[in-house]
Amino acid sequence: MINISLPKLKNTNNQIEFQIIDMETLFEIKSNHDIEYPHRLEFNLIMIVIEGEGTHSIDFKSYDYKKGTIFFIKKHQVHNFIVNPNLKCYLLQFSDAFLNRLIKNSLFDIFDYMRSPVNIQLEKNSLDDILRNIDILNNQLKTKDDEFKESILQSLLQAFLLQLKRYKKRQTLSFKDKEQVIYQNFLNMVHNFHKYSIKVDDYSKKLEISSRTLTNLLNKYTGKSTKTYLNEFLLLEIKRYLLDESMTLQEIADTLDFDEPTNLVKFFKKYENTTPSEYKRKTK
Numbered sequence: 001m002i003n004i005s006l007p008k009l010k011n012t013n014n015q016i017e018f019q020i021i022d023m024e025t026l027f028e029i030k031s032n033h034d035i036e037y038p039h040r041l042e043f044n045l046i047m048i049v050i051e052g053e054g055t056h057s058i059d060f061k062s063y064d065y066k067k068g069t070i071f072f073i074k075k076h077q078v079h080n081f082i083v084n085p086n087l088k089c090y091l092l093q094f095s096d097a098f099l100n101r102l103i104k105n106s107l108f109d110i111f112d113y114m115r116s117p118v119n120i121q122l123e124k125n126s127l128d129d130i131l132r133n134i135d136i137l138n139n140q141l142k143t144k145d146d147e148f149k150e151s152i153l154q155s156l157l158q159a160f161l162l163q164l165k166r167y168k169k170r171q172t173l174s175f176k177d178k179e180q181v182i183y184q185n186f187l188n189m190v191h192n193f194h195k196y197s198i199k200v201d202d203y204s205k206k207l208e209i210s211s212r213t214l215t216n217l218l219n220k221y222t223g224k225s226t227k228t229y230l231n232e233f234l235l236l237e238i239k240r241y242l243l244d245e246s247m248t249l250q251e252i253a254d255t256l257d258f259d260e261p262t263n264l265v266k267f268f269k270k271y272e273n274t275t276p277s278e279y280k281r282k283t284k
Contacts, residue, residue, distance in 0.1 A: 017095035074111035195257030
């Protein structure tokens, strides 16, 4: 599997880690990878379909799309295009650093694929509103570089993400303030540090709450117990690493803190009913 960094576009300020491209531009800049083969992103991506119907794969699942479909793909997720000549879309790409400089508490979970769907479907009027804001962002991206440009882009992107969050919020339960802080801290720890050796009690101690409180909170907002949440996240990580041809099973086990590869195989087979090597062959 190839890890894809934020592409560098011609005639742009590469110091600003935010850009909007279309499929035509994507084909022009692709170099050492096939976009139809699963690849892991090193940036965040929002894909907005404006024409065409088909399927798109995210973390080994296929999702149908049509005009008005929006996909939210977080850094380190795996995705691949199923090339469709009729597909027209905007791809908003930005780094964690660019996002973190503007992000507010109300935006932190917009890419939370463990809690909410990776896609939403907009009606025509809502899509038209989104496209108008993309035009504003695009116009600002084309302006001459100065000391104000990045800050203006950050403000515009923040407003744009809040607009998307308004539509996405209808599919999830809203957080209470205290619970949001706990969940956000838990989410950050899992995405940055989770390994097989880290257990439920380790998270509850760091969060200074009981294991029962943590599980009740996760059940409330994700429908999963803490153990189930952690196991599903770990399973996804294993699948992502299995696509990396440069990594052996021993190296994956070491990276994820399994004491030996056989325990990784047992864990994987328990949830997938197949071995990692068999899974890897099927995904090629």
